[in-house]
Amino acid sequence: MQDRHTFRKKTVPLITMISPVTAWLILLIALPLLYILVISFCGTDDAHNIVFHFTLKNYAKLFDPTILSIYSNSLVIALLTTVICILVAYPFAYIMASTTPFRKTLMMIFLMLPFWTNSIIRLYSWRTLLGTNGYVNLLLLKIGLIQQPIEMLFTRGAVVLGMVYTLLPFMVLPLHTVIDKLDGGLHEASSDLGAKPVKTFLHITLPLTAPGIFAGSIMVFIPCLGYFFVSNLMGGGTSQLIGNVISRQFKEAFNWPYGAALAIMLILITLLLVRIYTKTGGKIDDLGVM
Amino acid sequence: MAKAIVEIKNVNKFYGDNHVVKDLDMEIYEGEFLSILGPSGCGKTTTLRMIAGFEQQTDGVITVEGERVENKEPFERNVNTVFQSYALFPHMTVHDNVAYGLKMKKVKKAEIAGRVEDALSMVRLEGFGKRYPAQLSGGQRQRVAIARAIINNPRVLLLDEPLGALDMKLRKQMQIELKNLQKQLGITFVYVTHDQEEALTMSDRIAVMSGGVLEQIGTPAEIYEKPTTKFVADFIGETNLFEAVEAHVRDDGTVCLNAEAGELTGADPRFSAAELVYLSVRPEKTLASESPVTGFSLRGTVRENIYIGTVVKSTVVLQNGQEIRVSSIAGAPVPAAGSARYIHWNPGDAVIIHSKSNTILDLMDSLDLGAYVAGGA
The missing domain is CATH 2.40.50.140 (Nucleic acid-binding proteins)
Structure with missing residues (x-):
């Protein structure tokens, strides 16, 4: 065995040992990323062509007050979305973990079912519901709660709603995993030692399920920064996110180098968040496929 | 000795159609070491859990210190449990685990520190306060679980097969320690086990259960020498x-x-x-x-x-x-x-x-x- 091993080491070229997965990762992820990194340091000529000469001006433009306010707007929306997702997903995941296997399956199906439809189509249905002539307004008018249709669509609230709607399963799944693993004996022990249910939740359940809350938050917060289509459909341009700016640089302004710099910045923020997550004891595996 | 601290009167427990405890009548005396012995599925753990408050009897009356407990939650009952799986809080140190009950009762911090130390020394775990449960051996975890329960000065300590997960040698050693601890504390121990040798060596009295029915209750000698049912004669020895x-x-x-x-x-x-x-x-x-x-x-x-x-x-x-x-x-x-x-x-x-x-x-x-x-x- 040992002989054959050294034989292979000496005679087989390194390139043939690259697995298809590695090749796939290099071709479709590493190389494009490298390209983005390179052009983020380049300029453009008048015809929007990329000019390969080193410059930091794209990065300097990131500190423009307008861009900074868009960053802060994105972070606020992401934060709001994450908090609301935790509040909605926690009870959902808790019930799912403690109910009968049949109901658990049912809840899981209802959670995952919308995923079989394109999220843009699903967001359009929200527009039908929330628009000025949408069903919600019609209903409220009919029962006389309001006299004038409420402007619900194209607000920051609508963007957050869209984000929560799209990203909720990513919070439920990691939460369900940790809550499901929780030893029921710990609740009994806590109760046995004199803790009322609220205290048991605060001292036992919450700390032990915190890893799931962290993992879910990462899974929700990061996509939130980039889901420009949610902002487009639900916010209608009223609420600019980093993702919107990046998409516009590539698709409308044709300033790829500047868009690249914005994208690199987003990647750095993401990496920073993941770093904080792992530093505070989070495990990459708990995030699933990112 | 004859004063009853726990009284179980005509208690039945059903899980759906499953009749797991049948017309149970039992008195547990103050300060005694009582074992509930029987094969798995005989209703012994259910009986213990009904005293602790984790299960509600379908009918019948359970009293602790003369008070009916059916409407009391576990945290309102003056009994504590040592769980088979220990159920130590994994995110807390040994000290915090043991202090938990006192903290919930809002005992002053200075007093807690002293009592935790006493409880840990009682189970011979001095100096282990800063460790986490994952850093302890099975026997040590068991001791923490016992310390965490007795620190609350319960009138009755309920133990659910507490030595089940330990190896033979450690079991024997812990049996003696538990018996000594019970004598030292002078409180009632209700000890659930399927191991007859354990029950015979440790108990003042043994309650033998089978199929949800109390077959016989008596001293180890009575149980061994004067079995009153065929099951007891066959099961013990x-x-x-x-x-x-x-x-x-x-x-x-x-x-x-x-x-x-x-x-x-x-x-x-x-x-x-x-x-x-x-x-x-x-x-x-x-x-x-x-x-x-x-x-x-x-x-x-x-x-x-x-x-x-x-x-x-x-x-x-x-x-x-x-x-x-x-x-x-x-x-x-x-x-x-x-x-x-x-x-x-x-x-x-x-x-x-x-x-x-x-x-x-x-x-x-x-x-x-x-x-x-x-x-x-």
Whole structure:
């Protein structure tokens, strides 16, 4: 065995040992990323062509007050979305973990079912519901709660709603995993030692399920920064996110180098968040496929 | 001793259609070490969990210190539990685990520190306060679980097979420590186990349960020497059990019985002619002689002798195929394998067990007709 091993080491070229997965990762992820990194340091000529000469001006433009306010707007929306997702997903995941296997399956199906439809189509249905002539307004008018249709669509609230709607399963799944693993004996022990249910939740359940809350938050917060289509459909341009700016640089302004710099910045923020997550004891595996 | 601290009156517990505890009546005395012993599924853990408050009885009354507890949550009951799986809080240090109960009762911090130290030294875990449960061995975790319960000064400590996960040597050591701890604290221990040896060595009294029914409750000696049901005779220790019909009282006051294997003799103040009873004789009380003994007609052949240090265990096969176990002190003459022997005993050493009721169904059950019918169908 040992002989054959050294034989292979000496005679087989390194390139043939690259697995298809590695090749796939290099071709479709590493190389494009490298390209983005390179052009983020380049300029453009008048015809929007990329000019390969080193410059930091794209990065300097990131500190423009307008861009900074868009960053802060994105972070606020992401934060709001994450908090609301935790509040909605926690009870959902808790019930799912403690109910009968049949109901658990049912809840899981209802959670995952919308995923079989394109999220843009699903967001359009929200527009039908929330628009000025949408069903919600019609209903409220009919029962006389309001006299004038409420402007619900194209607000920051609508963007957050869209984000929560799209990203909720990513919070439920990691939460369900940790809550499901929780030893029921710990609740009994806590109760046995004199803790009322609220205290048991605060001292036992919450700390032990915190890893799931962290993992879910990462899974929700990061996509939130980039889901420009949610902002487009639900916010209608009223609420600019980093993702919107990046998409516009590539698709409308044709300033790829500047868009690249914005994208690199987003990647750095993401990496920073993941770093904080792992530093505070989070495990990459708990995030699933990112 | 006779003052009851926990009273269980006519308690039933159903899980759906499953009747797991049947008409249970039991008194647990102040300061005693009571074991609830039985095979798995006998209802012993359910009984414990009903006292703790994790399960609600379907009907009947449970009182602790004279107060009915059915409407009290576990955190309102003055009892504490040591769980089989320990159920230590993994995110807390040993100190915080042990302090948890006091913290919930809002005891002052300075007092908590002192009492935690006392509790840890009581289970010989001084200096382990800063460790986490994952850094402890099984035995150490068990001690933390005990310290976490006793620090609350419960009137009754409930222990659910607490030594089940430990290896044999550690078990033996912990048995002695638990017994000493109970004496030292002077509180009531209710100890659930399926290990009869454990129950016999540790308990003041043992409650034997089977199929949700309390078979017998009494001191270890009573349980071993005077079993009142067939189940107890069979379950506790080794025994030779005969199904027999009481025939008549002899001139010397002993009772003559007829079993399938032959004629037997026992002593029975409750003699009633033609009643079907069980007769149980422990192997160490069973004798095998070379010549027939008056009152017995149990002839058999010695199949084997097994030497296990202090005693020799012989198996004698009777003519009807029943195997009789005989233990004799090592060094005493042992019958050679293959030789013929006559089984007998001192009539006073045999225990005669009367059936609780003599309905036809019980009779069929005991004669194993049920199995016969089922097999024929």
